[in-house]
Amino acid sequence: MKRLTVPAIQRRKKDGVTAEPLVMLTAYTARQAQLLDPHCDLLLVGDSLGQVIYGLPSTLPVTLDMMIAHGAAVVRGSYHSVVIVDMPFGSYEASPQAAFASASRIMAETGAAGVKLEGGQAMAETIAFLTQRGIPVMAHIGLTPQAVNALGGYAARGRSEAEHAKIVADGEAVAQAGAFAVVIEGVIEPIAIALTEALAIPTIGIGASAKCDGQVLVTEDMLGMFERVPRFVKRYADIAGMIDDTAAKYAEEVRARSFPGAEQTYQPK
Ligand code: KIV
Numbered sequence: 379m380k381r382l383t384v385p386a387i388q389r390r391k392k393d394g395v396t397a398e399p400l401v402m403l404t405a406y407t408a409r410q411a412q413l414l415d416p417h418c419d420l421l422l423v424g425d426s427l428g429q430v431i432y433g434l435p436s437t438l439p440v441t442l443d444m445m446i447a448h449g450a451a452v453v454r455g456s457y458h459s460v461v462i463v464d465m466p467f468g469s470y471e472a473s474p475q476a477a478f479a480s481a482s483r484i485m486a487e488t489g490a491a492g493v494k495l496e497g498g499q500a501m502a503e504t505i506a507f508l509t510q511r512g513i514p515v516m517a518h519i520g521l522t523p524q525a526v527n528a529l530g531g532y533a534a535r536g537r538s539e540a541e542h543a544k545i546v547a548d549g550e551a552v553a554q555a556g557a558f559a560v561v562i563e564g565v566i567e568p569i570a571i572a573l574t575e576a577l578a579i580p581t582i583g584i585g586a587s588a589k590c591d592g593q594v595l596v597t598e599d600m601l602g603m604f605e606r607v608p609r610f611v612k613r614y615a616d617i618a619g620m621i622d623d624t625a626a627k628y629a630e631e632v633r634a635r636s637f638p639g640a641e642q643t644y645q646p647k
Pocket residue numbers: 404422423424425426427464518561563584594595596
């Protein structure tokens with residue numbers, strides 16, 4: 379199976395319509411990527427790995443080196459999906475030049491197809507700078523977790539008229555700047571629908587609308603690895619429950635000396 383490309387993803391939205399929605403999930407490890415790859419169009423190495431893998435309180439402490447290590451693992455584990463790596467907090471905001479230095483390291487050291495960064499109008503110049511220099515950029519607007527301190531939490535965005543207008547302007551700005559797609563996170567549905575209709579680039583929703591051109595979720599959230607998940611997550615499985623049951627069985631057998639059994643034990647010839 380040949381790997382999809384960024385232009386192929388972009389071409390899926392023809393005349394403003396994506397007939398077959400784009401499927402994106404997060405992946406942080408090679409084996410996880412391998413399992414998800416056949417089902418996805420895009421794999422996102424999200425900075426959500428800060429919370430999901432490292433137990434950090436937010437995405438803010440995530441470093442470029444962490445993103446590169448996990449990005450390279452996901453590229454090694456996948457063959458088909460377009461791999462996009464999140465630019466972590468602090469690695470791109472200061473200037474287009476700073477962003478290029480970070481993004482070029484991600485591209486060179488992971489083999490990913492592009493990067494994702496948070497921000498709308500304020501990041502338009504940076505998005506243009508990167509795309510004009512050969513680095514495909516996926517934008518991320520609406521509820522942008524790296525701005526949690528400025529936003530005051532993870533509540534859905536766009537309920538006031540001013541906020542609504544700002545998010546629409548952000549979407550238009552990132553598309554204008556050359557982003558190949560845009561993640562729209564945690565916004566009231568009419569904003570996601572309006573941007574999906576207005577923009578020529580694919581919109582990828584998370585807590586947005588089924589009418590977006592694609593959807594993304596944090597894989598561990600979707601798998602049921604966590605007790606607490608945002609309202610927009612649907613838990614398709616109870617992997618936490620499976621792991622709990624499985625570890626309990628193992629512990630019981632070890633304590634009863636029934637593991638290892640004859641099948642798992644070596645004997646002299
Ligand atoms: O870091 C992440 O996982 C993300 C997605 C939820 C869009 O940015």
